[in-house]
Amino acid sequence: xxxxxxxxxxxxxxxxxxxxxxxxxxxxxxxxxxxxxxxxxxxxxxxxxxxxxxxxxxxxxxxxxxxxxxxxxxxxxxxxxxxxxxxxxxxxxxxxxxxxxxxxxxxxxxxxxxxxxxxxxxxxxxxxxxxxxxxxxxxxxxxxxxxxxxxxxxxxxxxxxxxxxxxxxxxxxxxxxxxxxxxxxxxxxxxxxxxxxxxxxxxxxxxxxxxxxxxxxxxxxxxxxxxxxxxxxxxxxxxxxxxxxxxxxxxxxxxxxxxxxxxxxxxxxxxxxxxxxxxxxxxxxxxxxxxxxxxxxxxxxxxxxxxxxxxxxxxxxxxxxxxxxxxxxxxxxxxxxxxxxxxxxxxxxxxxxxxxxxxxxxxxxxxxxxxxxxxxxxxxxxxxxxxxxxxxxxxxxxxxxxxxxxxxxxxxxxxxxxxxxxxxxxxxxxxxxxxxxxxxxxxxxxxxxxxxxxxxxxxxxxxxxxxxxxxxxxxxxxxxxxxxxxxxxxxxxxxxxxxxxxxxxxxxxxxxxxxxxxxxxxxxxxxxxxxxxxxxxxxxxxxxxxxxxxxxxxxxxxxxxxxxxxxxxxxxxxxxxxxxxxxxxxxxxxxxxxxxxxxxxxxxxxxxxxxxxxxxxxxxxxxxxxxxxxxxxxxxxxxxxxxxxxxxxxxxxxxxxxxxxxxxxxxxxxxxxxxxxxxxxxxxxxxxxxxxxxxxxxxxxxxxxxxxxxxxxxxxxxxxxxxxxxxxxxxxxxxxx
Numbered sequence: 001x002x003x004x005x006x007x008x009x010x011x012x013x014x015x016x017x018x019x020x021x022x023x024x025x026x027x028x029x030x031x032x033x034x035x036x037x038x039x040x041x042x043x044x045x046x047x048x049x050x051x052x053x054x055x056x057x058x059x060x061x062x063x064x065x066x067x068x069x070x071x072x073x074x075x076x077x078x079x080x081x082x083x084x085x086x087x088x089x090x091x092x093x094x095x096x097x098x099x100x101x102x103x104x105x106x107x108x109x110x111x112x113x114x115x116x117x118x119x120x121x122x123x124x125x126x127x128x129x130x131x132x133x134x135x136x137x138x139x140x141x142x143x144x145x146x147x148x149x150x151x152x153x154x155x156x157x158x159x160x161x162x163x164x165x166x167x168x169x170x171x172x173x174x175x176x177x178x179x180x181x182x183x184x185x186x187x188x189x190x191x192x193x194x195x196x197x198x199x200x201x202x203x204x205x206x207x208x209x210x211x212x213x214x215x216x217x218x219x220x221x222x223x224x225x226x227x228x229x230x231x232x233x234x235x236x237x238x239x240x241x242x243x244x245x246x247x248x249x250x251x252x253x254x255x256x257x258x259x260x261x262x263x264x265x266x267x268x269x270x271x272x273x274x275x276x277x278x279x280x281x282x283x284x285x286x287x288x289x290x291x292x293x294x295x296x297x298x299x300x301x302x303x304x305x306x307x308x309x310x311x312x313x314x315x316x317x318x319x320x321x322x323x324x325x326x327x328x329x330x331x332x333x334x335x336x337x338x339x340x341x342x343x344x345x346x347x348x349x350x351x352x353x354x355x356x357x358x359x360x361x362x363x364x365x366x367x368x369x370x371x372x373x374x375x376x377x378x379x380x381x382x383x384x385x386x387x388x389x390x391x392x393x394x395x396x397x398x399x400x401x402x403x404x405x406x407x408x409x410x411x412x413x414x415x416x417x418x419x420x421x422x423x424x425x426x427x428x429x430x431x432x433x434x435x436x437x438x439x440x441x442x443x444x445x446x447x448x449x450x451x452x453x454x455x456x457x458x459x460x461x462x463x464x465x466x467x468x469x470x471x472x473x474x475x476x477x478x479x480x481x482x483x484x485x486x487x488x489x490x491x492x493x494x495x496x497x498x499x500x501x502x503x504x505x506x507x508x509x510x511x512x513x514x515x516x517x518x519x520x521x522x523x524x525x526x527x528x529x530x531x532x533x534x535x536x537x538x539x540x541x542x543x544x545x546x547x548x549x550x551x552x553x554x555x556x557x558x559x560x561x562x563x564x565x566x567x568x569x570x571x572x573x574x575x576x577x578x579x580x581x582x583x584x585x586x587x588x589x590x591x592x593x594x595x596x597x598x599x600x601x602x603x604x605x606x607x608x609x610x611x612x613x614x615x616x617x618x619x620x621x622x623x624x625x626x627x628x629x630x631x632x633x634x635x636x637x638x639x640x641x642x643x644x645x646x647x648x649x650x651x652x653x654x655x656x657x658x659x660x661x662x663x664x665x666x667x668x669x670x671x672x673x674x675x676x677x678x679x680x681x682x683x684x685x686x687x688x689x690x691x692x693x694x695x696x697x698x699x700x701x702x703x704x705x706x707x708x709x710x711x712x713x714x715x716x717x718x719x720x721x722x723x724x725x726x727x728x729x730x731x732x733x734x735x736x737x
Contacts, residue, residue, distance in 0.1 A: 018068040018105060021113050026068030031061040036117050037100040046073065047081040047089060053088045055081060074350075084123045098123055135326040136461055137337050138225070138347055139217050139306060140171040142322045143188055143198040145341040150702040151186040170351045175307075180208020187318065194320070195236045196275040196336035201320035205370040207311055215308040215319070223254055223295070223302025225609060227325050228288035232334040233325040235274040241315040244270055249277075251284075252305040253292035253325070254382035261286055261540040263324070274318070276336070283330055361574045363582035364449065365549065366441055366593040367394040368571040370424040374591045374604040375415060377728070382414035384429055388486055390732060391437075392424065393594040398552075400495040400504070402435035402488060411435050415605070416567050420463070423567040428557035432504060436492065436552035437568065440483055440733035442596070442650040443546045449575055450540040457517070457579035458551060462523040466558040470566065471520045473554060475534040476513040477506055478547035484509070486734040491548070491599045502554040512550075513537065519552060527569055531579035547732070549573055554560040563587065597646035600728045608728060613661030613669065613681075613703065620724050625710070625722035627672070633734040636670045636711045638689050638704030645729050649697040654729040657686045660726055668725035670710030675718040682711035684723070697731075 018027040020727060036044045046062070047055040051311040058072070058080065065071035072078050083089050086099045092204035100123065103116040147169040149155035159179050166174045168184050176182055185203040206213060219225060233249045245268045251261040264282035266275055277675070294302025306324050310317050319334045325659050367373045388398045391413040402408040410433040426435060454476065462470050477491065484490050484507070506512055515532035537547065551571065557564035572582040591604070601619050602608055603713045612618035626637035645653075659667035662683065671681040689710065690702040713719055730736055 011512040012287050015069045017078060017691075018064055018113070022111070026066070027064055027105075027107055027113065030064040030068065030113070031106045031108070031110075032064065032070075033061040033104040033106075033552055034381055035102040035104070037102040040102045044099070045083070045088070046101075047083065047636060048078055049693040055083075059332045066615060071135075074280045082120060084120060084701075098246065134328060134332075134334070137323040137458070138219065138321055138327055139324055140350070141169055141344055142201050142336075143320045143341075143344060144169055144172070144202045145515055146348060147171050147184075147342045148200075149184070149186075149187045154183050154203075156181050156183045158488055170348045171217050173218070174204070175214040175216055176209055176497040177204075177211035178209035178636055180206060182209070182213060186385075191274070191322075192502040194274045195278070196234075197338060198320035199341055201318045203234075203316050203318050204310060205316040209312055212312060213310045217306050217322075219304045219306065221296040221301030223292040225304045226251075227286045227291050227513045227574075230283055230285050230327045230330055230332065231261075231263060232283040232322065232325050232327045232332060232687065233306075234282065234325075234334065234336050235264075235266070235319060236274050236321045236336070237266055237268055238272055238274040238318045239268040239313075239315040240272055242270040243315055244268055245311055245313055245315060245317065247317070249322075249324075250307050250309070251286060252307055253294075254303045254305075256292040259292070262423055268317070276321070278335070283327060283332055283334075285330060285696055310647065317491045361572075361576065361580055361582055363574060364441060364445070364454070365394070365570040365571060365573050366394070366596070367590055368568075369582070369585060369590065370415075370568055371422040372585060372587050372590040373415075373424070374587070374596065376598055376600050376602070376604055377608050379607050380415035380605045382412040382425070382427060384409050388490075388492075390486075390487060390735070394597060394732060395424065396486060397426070398436040398438060398492050398504075399489050400436075400497065400502075401430070401432040401550075403492050403495045403504070404497060406432065416565075418419045420567045421569055422463075423569040425463075425565050425567050427565040428559045428563040430495070431556060431558050431559055432532060433496075433559075434495070434553045436504060436550050438491065438550050440548040441546060441735065442543050444650065446545070446547055447540070449547075450537050450545065452575045453534045453536045453577055454573055455531070455535065455576050455579040456549065457570075457572045457573075457581060458530045458532070459527055459571070459599040460530065461524055461525060461527045461567050461569075462557075463565040463567060464525070465562050466560050466564060468564050469522050469555060470557060470564070471522050471554040472551055473503075473518070473520045473529065474515055474535075475550045476515065476535045476537070476547055477510045477550055478537060478545065479509045479511070480542045480545050481509060482544055482737050483546065483733045485737070491550075491734075504552055509536075516587070523566065524708050527567075529581075530580075533578050548733075566714070592647050595645070596650055597732045598653075598728070598730050599646055599649075601726045602728075609663040611661060611663045611666065611725075612726070613659075618660070620726055622671075622722045622724050625670070625723055627719050628709070629716050630712075632711075632714060632716060634672055634674075634713050634716050634719040634721070635709035636672050636723075638706055638710060638723075640693070640701070640703045642699060642701040643727065644699035645697075649729060649731040650733075651731050651736060652697060653694060653729040654736050655695075655700060655730070656728050658726040658728075659683050660724055668723045671722045671724050672711055672715075673720045673722065674713060674715045677717070678713050680711055680713045681724070684710050688724070 020027045034044050034046050036042045040135050043060050045057045069077050084100050086097045101119045105113040148231050163177045183205045187201050237247050239245045248265040249263045253259045264277045323336050325334045386408050391397045399410045401410050409431045412427045416423040492504040492508050495504040513535045518535035521530040601621050603619050623641045625639045628635045628637045659669050666686050667683050668686050669681050670684050675677040689706040691705050693703045694701040
């Protein structure tokens, strides 16, 4: 049926006509006096509105015109304006304190006509200046579109403690007293007659308990929500059977007195139909005289509970469309603000915040939690880099000056001290020292991530006594074919040295992917997180497609005094639309991940080809050989043997053998060790004595091609024969094709 347009309003009277109480005629030239109602001899101004919307004070008393209406000093009829508050309309900060008028009216003959107290009527502290505007629904999941149980079947909760709080849906708890059971079920609505058209409602029934069931949503960290304002409640409810059940919604603060404000009570009809709050009082004022004193920063913060009390009965109560909203007056009624299920889901983000944003995820990268990087092939001390090269496990460092044809040795790289959590520390050596750190990822490792968006979180800082500012940026780079060998112009072919861009360009075959909005960050003096989001990879087209991550600087570090350094603590790369931290790992886990690309028998954080012979616990490998007795001597004769890698390699690796006594490559040490007496050893040229029988990603096997004694010992007393060596197994991308 047609309804009136709510934007059309009834016109109020635009003037007053005062009549003489004795004659009934217009009170020509009468007088009207305006005083403060609280001090009835103190004049209280009335006003006239000018065309520029300013207010001017009218004279006191006001004299009426010939027709008994208000007129100005020139006899022109006017409309007067009242200000029933302390102060005046021109106050910058209007008062919220009511100060009403006391009005007295006299005829021109000074005959008293009438007095009016407490004028105008109906003024309250919310009529003009309210602390709360109209709001959306302050509750999440109001129609139970998401529940924490199988929505296809009823969920029975056994009550074993009293009171017991059971989380039944995101945002919603059931609080029960006593022992027994409560059954809840999400019901998909097919009834077109339910007020507010909910897609779902919640059925609640119980057995064995006698106290009311409380359905509760706790609004954390908002201890004074809508205090000194008006709150309107709404819900729709039904019950089975013929009993009429009163269902009450209340506002309950975590502290203060009183703490409970009933908002609305709806009694379910005997018909079993749904009813809502449309026909009951459902708006209340949250009394400001006793505000909740709790701090929002306590554990979980001060809070407000919105509770719905459901008396226990044999009936099932069905409820949905639960809403509380701030409104501007005690007479305002707010119907349920309908929205699709997708929007209800959006409003549940706060329930998943810690899981989605703060909860660590797995990173695709290896070794870039740098405190755990094993540094398998280079000592951890600061070392000047002479090329574009691997500096530590899975970390390639490229020097901008070297790329552009200048000298190398512009930076040094090492593991930082304990004060920087043993981060990757890169220090300026020359004045031209921009650099990039790069990690390549194997084609098999990256198979799941094509077409996905990846995001990275970089935790880093600058160490400077020179007030240097240094910016960083990021790229993903991908290619379809094998990774070329790292070189002066590979993978970066040219690199602008002109500020402010200073952007690297990548060599042929590489395609760069920018993060969302291509951010650049100025590093701070303390560790901070820098986010690079939404780097979207293409579809895979070949089995050899791979990608890498590149972090590069846009500014040179200073070498004045103590040279500047940048420390990288941790870099994550996750398949996600926003960057996040990654799950913690143990040192041995990181070592195994890095050994997929490179491993050595030398102790981690040591130099390759260092001498370890005679040292304790220096990891050299001992492989048994034949101990042949010949007269009074024992000879070490080469035998077949196998070397298994500690970790599978991404491809057939390059291997090398080192003599632990001299560090010489392609050398091992033959060793005879008697149970009594002194041992004897001798260096051997490895590829002269053995040749590879099998090589693979899991290890090598060797057979002898030399039958002469490798070393002899004048003893036949239980002599053991070995060869001793160190090895490297290198399958690093950019080194091994």
